Amino acid sequence: xxxxxxxxxxxxxxxxxxxxxxxxxxxxxxxxxxxxxxxxxxxxxxxxxxxxxxxxxxxxxxxxxxxxxxxxxxxxxxxxxxxxxxxxxxxxxxxxxxxxxxxxxxxxxxxxxxxxxxxxxxxxxxxxxxxxxxxxxxxxxxxxxxxxxxxxxxxxxxxxxxxxxxxxxxxxxxxxxxxxxxxxxxxxxxxxxxxxxxxxxxxxxxxxxxxxxxxxxxxxxxxxxxxxxxxxxxxxxxxxxxxxxxxxxxxxxxxx
Amino acid sequence: xxxxxxxxxxxxxxxxxxxxxxxxxxxxxxxxxxxxxxxxxxxxxxxxxxxxxxxxxxxxxxxxxxxxxxxxxxxxxxxxxxxxxxxxxxxxxxxxxxxxxxxxxxxxxxxxxxxxxxxxxxxxxxxxxxxxxxxxxxxxxxxxxxxxxxxxxxxxxxxxxxxxxxxxxxxxxxxxxxxxxxxxxxxxxxxxxxxxxxxxxxxxxxxxxxxxxxxxxxxxxxxxxxxxxxxxxxxxxxxxxxxx
Numbered sequence: 293x294x295x296x297x298x299x300x301x302x303x304x305x306x307x308x309x310x311x312x313x314x315x316x317x318x319x320x321x322x323x324x325x326x327x328x329x330x331x332x333x334x335x336x337x338x339x340x341x342x343x344x345x346x347x348x349x350x351x352x353x354x355x356x357x358x359x360x361x362x363x364x365x366x367x368x369x370x371x372x373x374x375x376x377x378x379x380x381x382x383x384x385x386x387x388x389x390x391x392x393x394x395x396x397x398x399x400x401x402x403x404x405x406x407x408x409x410x411x412x413x414x415x416x417x418x419x420x421x422x423x424x425x426x427x428x429x430x431x432x433x434x435x436x437x438x439x440x441x442x443x444x445x446x447x448x449x450x451x452x453x454x455x456x457x458x459x460x461x462x463x464x465x466x467x468x469x470x471x472x473x474x475x476x477x478x479x480x481x482x483x484x485x486x487x488x489x490x491x492x493x494x495x496x497x498x499x500x501x502x503x504x505x506x507x508x509x510x511x512x513x514x515x516x517x518x519x520x521x522x523x524x525x526x527x528x529x530x531x532x533x534x535x536x537x538x539x540x541x542x543x544x545x546x547x548x
Numbered sequence: 549x550x551x552x553x554x555x556x557x558x559x560x561x562x563x564x565x566x567x568x569x570x571x572x573x574x575x576x577x578x579x580x581x582x583x584x585x586x587x588x589x590x591x592x593x594x595x596x597x598x599x600x601x602x603x604x605x606x607x608x609x610x611x612x613x614x615x616x617x618x619x620x621x622x623x624x625x626x627x628x629x630x631x632x633x634x635x636x637x638x639x640x641x642x643x644x645x646x647x648x649x650x651x652x653x654x655x656x657x658x659x660x661x662x663x664x665x666x667x668x669x670x671x672x673x674x675x676x677x678x679x680x681x682x683x684x685x686x687x688x689x690x691x692x693x694x695x696x697x698x699x700x701x702x703x704x705x706x707x708x709x710x711x712x713x714x715x716x717x718x719x720x721x722x723x724x725x726x727x728x729x730x731x732x733x734x735x736x737x738x739x740x741x742x743x744x745x746x747x748x749x750x751x752x753x754x755x756x757x758x759x760x761x762x763x764x765x766x767x768x769x770x771x772x773x774x775x776x777x778x779x780x781x782x783x784x785x786x787x788x789x790x791x792x
Contacts, residue, residue, distance in 0.1 A: 370636050396552065
């Protein structure tokens with residue numbers, strides 16, 4: 293396997309929750325230095341796959357290798373930044389207070405706090421308590437915390453939900469420039485139009501990865517011109533879903 | 549574990565508390581108020597001089613238990629614990645950071661409670677006031693660590709509040725406040741020997757009446773500290789980096 297130039301390699305990864313397989317034997321290899329989009333409906337296993345990569349998910353079988361090491365190993369904790377879907381920051385601290393604490397935990401340079409505040413456009417709120425911020429601002433604080441210490445891999449679970457369209461564009465620009473500078477990004481979204489901003493797409497449904505390709509290849513392969521239609525075409529041609537004749541039966545709830 | 553990260557965590561917890569004046573009020577003032585209330589109830593009797601020292605063990609213990617268990621539970625539920633455990637923070641850094649922060653608050657709280665009980669409520673302390681303060685402090689730290697431990701076994705705020713009657717009330721009932729421990733039925737007396745709060749109350753009574761020397765009180769303190777260390781260890785084992 294090409295572990296050295298892959299950011300993430302999973303080999304027959306299976307995750308069970310209760311009696312249900314939420315990840316059904318996924319094998320993939322995600323290259324370094326790209327923005328990889330993880331797309332799929334709510335409940336398809338995106339969050340579980342991302343938590344497996346970060347090393348906070350208990351897995352049933354298979355392996356996950358991140359930056360050449362087993363996912364979750366101590367050496368990776370400084371090299372991987374993770375933003376969970378719900379903003380995981382302290383409501384009763386200021387924006388700067390939150391970032392200053394996470395910076396000290398990561399032993400990142402002191403100047404990083406100002407850098408990530410600027411990158412996420414939080415300058416005018418730096419002294420505000422997080423409890424007083426809007427939902428979108430809070431998720432930006434959470435994103436800012438993940439940027440501390442300039443990790444080599446960023447795992448971002450729906451980082452642009454509820455954001456102003458202009459800010460969304462700016463964040464995607466930032467993801468692209470981070471990737472251009474060598475950072476690997478795995479970004480989940482259920483907004484299909486964000487697919488065009490990714491260099492590579494993973495389409496997930498019901499614990500399986502239906503497609504792993506560049507947007508151009510995906511569109512060519514399915515004879516479509518956007519991710520939404522490509523996704524539909526793939527579901528219709530997927531043996532498991534077309535055989536059952538009712539692919540919508542397993543729309544189970546997502547974590548959180 | 550790493551002292552810098554432990555201290556960063558303690559500093560962060562204290563900064564959170566500072567932004568929450570109501571919690572500070574609860575932590576620092578409530579035990580003194582309750583001790584004052586008990587003194588007032590038994591104004592014309594000798595009862596307060598008998599149970600007053602035990603009150604110094606009780607209220608800091610309960611308040612610290614509640615505050616510590618709920619704040620750490622909140623940390624589990626908002627995802628900040630998951631974030632921290634995906635970072636280079638040790639589990640010990642997390643728990644010791646909390647213990648340190650609440651330990652500092654416990655010093656303020658115990659000092660105030662001891663001062664209020666002796667100078668305002670007229671509790672007579674025959675032994676050393678410093679020793680009394682030391683016992684009250686270790687006792688408040690014990691409440692903190694038991695609270696941290698309880699939060700590991702609770703999934704909701706409702707459950708964690710239910711741990712109060714389950715873990716704390718039996719210790720109060722058997723601690724010698726209602727009936728001196730040597731008059732308890734044999735089985736209950738043996739059980740009470742194994743409860744940390746009993747040793748805290750024994751130690752406070754010993755200091756208040758100057759019935760035992762400092763090394764004996766120190767021995768009791770060691771027993772309480774042993775329980776605190778035990779719950780820190782078990783608590784950090786129950787923190788899991790990988791969750792289902």
